Amino acid sequence: MVADDSGSKPVTLTDVARLARVSVPTASRVLNGGVRGKASGTPELRRRVEEAARALGYSVSTAAQAIKDGRARTIALIVSDIDDFGSATVIAGVMHAAEERGLSVAVRTTRDDARRELDLLTKLRGERHRAIVLATSRTTDAEREAVLDEHLRLLQAQGASVVLIGDSDLPYPAVTVDNRGAAARLAVGLVDAGHRSFAVISGPTDQVTSRDRVEGFLEGLAERGITVPDDDVIHAPFSRDGGFEAVQRLGDRVGGFDVIAAMSDAMAVGAIASLRDRGIEVPNGIEVTGFDHVPMLGDVLPRFSTVEIPLEAFGEAALSLALDEAEGDERPTRIALPTETIVKGSVYAG
Amino acid sequence: MVADDSGSKPVTLTDVARLARVSVPTASRVLNGGVRGKASGTPELRRRVEEAARALGYSVSTAAQAIKDGRARTIALIVSDIDDFGSATVIAGVMHAAEERGLSVAVRTTRDDARRELDLLTKLRGERHRAIVLATSRTTDAEREAVLDEHLRLLQAQGASVVLIGDSDLPYPAVTVDNRGAAARLAVGLVDAGHRSFAVISGPTDQVTSRDRVEGFLEGLAERGITVPDDDVIHAPFSRDGGFEAVQRLGDRVGGFDVIAAMSDAMAVGAIASLRDRGIEVPNGIEVTGFDHVPMLGDVLPRFSTVEIPLEAFGEAALSLALDEAEGDERPTRIALPTETIVKGSVYAG
């Protein structure tokens, strides 16, 4: 233990230049493939610089680059929780799309805490991202959304693109799916498959996605002449535990339904667990349906009904919006991606 | 098209200082809560600066800070795929632990591509992270590991801590679980529950984790006097699709087993899907077991047997290792976390 202390410094361009016996700018030019016309420098000189860089294990400081040209080669992605069912897929999609464009992704989580969300957006301003992709679920709480809008505006003011994933009333480019229509198709499909009495369990009423799905689902049922009493629409957290809780809240009435329609696959899983607690095994006697299409569920539960949301494709769409890769002059401010309705294993596009 | 170009600049400390009519260093001192003794500056002056900062929406440039003190307030986390079952949980754990320490996490993926992995580590050198947490599954390929070691060494040389999550032969601090022992306990538990004939499906043979689990499982069976012919141990990719493929490869022999023991929950899911394709519904006639404990599976599959790995706790342990929060002088280079064996819903600690 000679206490090296690892007081070692990173290798800088200065080190490379010194070893190659050239000036710092020259080294920079060589390593950047020649900023000027084509490749810069005498072959011999290029060789010296490249070899020095390799020998020292040099890698350019992204911080210095960021400070130089005012922005980092990064985009920020904000999700509520990273280990949500959907989030990981969305993140993967964004990362993939970003990588193709030579950008890195900084993932940040809000844990559905409005306060955290604002602090986060403040910090984000200091990180000089090229774009901010906000993939948290938006609410209908006007005041909260207004404050958020304020922060996003500041981000935009410093030159960052802001893109939303999911529905909201905020005035930014957004990638969405037609939750309402998809939910309606699911409802119709379930009725056509022979089901008649439904309980609906979903997330908080002030959450835009949750609201749209419930409304769409009820509309779909209405289309087939079926109405669901308010008491049979339960709102709980939009999560596995929320699904568990929602079924508990249905109490003894649970026996009376053909279907418990959860407005997310996570809630569906919680619902199934809760039913088992009461001694009811799905799908014997009662069926649970979901929304989102977590692939694993389809593998494990035969003939599970749900709606497939193209979570991975969100990333590509969001980045093309964010980086202003619009075709025409009028920038499209909203991309609606298609969903697929899966009823008992049969797929209906839409 | 007046070509506004959104040529707007980020707000800098200079802007704040100008508005508050103080010098830049003074503004810096005020906003940092006074680098000197305690709070710095006259109350009146502090007020001016803070108000100016708020009015302009100032947020300090992390890049400038990073360049100033040689390292960023970030740690890098490398995983193979972000939407793996386990990865998201590990990431969440690391993020949580990092947040408590005021650090941000940069997540990067290798997609199990050795070449990508090296490029990534090179870029990472330029990002000046405080620590690198490598959570990809390590192999027994000596040459590949040697090259990796080389790159990690360079990272260390510039002052970054390197920590591994999972087993490997590399000489770095690591957070692990006793895969071998846990697999053995699972095997014993399954035999004691009455099972007699086993097929084992696992990841590539050169993957350390996969190897350890298979060896442990076979040892556990041997302890109870059961041996598994080599033909009944199938290696395929360590994923859902790998599990599917593995069962396909078992062919008609599949009917002869009491249990198909998958060495990861993801493979178990694929195996279940594959069995259904053949008309075999789990757990009627055959049982599939897993490893990792994806919570959702337990909800959906009653009495699913698996091993719980404390994926979330990896983060905390990794960061305490990385940030050198060792107690004594002799830094612990390895933290082994406990697992729990879950056989048909019953839990056995270990």
Add this chain to the structure above:
DNA sequence: ACGTCACTGGAGAACGTTTGCCAACACTGT
């Protein structure tokens, strides 16, 4: 032989922040 040209590579500045240093100032005690 001299002016022109294309090109090479170095000097210096700039990006935004923090920090060491120092001059100016206010206050206290004698």
Add this chain to the structure above:
DNA sequence: ACAGTGTTGGCAAACGTTCTCCAGTGACGT
């Protein structure tokens, strides 16, 4: 009134990189 003490806030430097200049070099045409 004055020396001593402590505080305040500005100046300048530094971090690593890239870009704009500019002087120098050799080739070439006249």
